[in-house]
Amino acid sequence: MKDIFKDKCEIVRDLLPLFADNSCSRSASDCIEVHLITCKACRDYLNSIKNSRKAENTQQDIPDSSPDFAGLLAKIRRHKIVTRSVFAAVTVGLAALNISFWLTKD
Numbered sequence: 001m002k003d004i005f006k007d008k009c010e011i012v013r014d015l016l017p018l019f020a021d022n023s024c025s026r027s028a029s030d031c032i033e034v035h036l037i038t039c040k041a042c043r044d045y046l047n048s049i050k051n052s053r054k055a056e057n058t059q060q061d062i063p064d065s066s067p068d069f070a071g072l073l074a075k076i077r078r079h080k081i082v083t084r085s086v087f088a089a090v091t092v093g094l095a096a097l098n099i100s101f102w103l104t105k106d
């Protein structure tokens with residue numbers, strides 16, 4: 001297929017944001033793909049668009065991941081509660097042993 005965008009990088013760069021979103025028509029996408037094979041400058045431009053999209057997506061992912069963070073906090077709290085409960089049980093047990101030892105030492 002012939003590169004109809006040869007030496008028309010400006011047009012390609014206008015279309016690349018749409019191309020990156022898969023919003024171009026099939027025929028336009030085909031022409032852009034043919035142009036990208038031979039034009040490194042436009043490939044680099046497409047990569048920079050994709051990278052900035054990725055960065056945007058990563059920022060959008062933060063609110064999505066916050067429930068996991070809340071879940072992790074809840075786990076930590078539960079772990080603390082379990083640890084304290086075990087510690088309290090051991091303390092009470094030792095105190096009971098001490099008292100029974102003290103009561104029966106005669």
Ligand SMILES: [Zn+2]
Pocket residue numbers: 008009012035039040041042
């Ligand atoms: Zn180009």
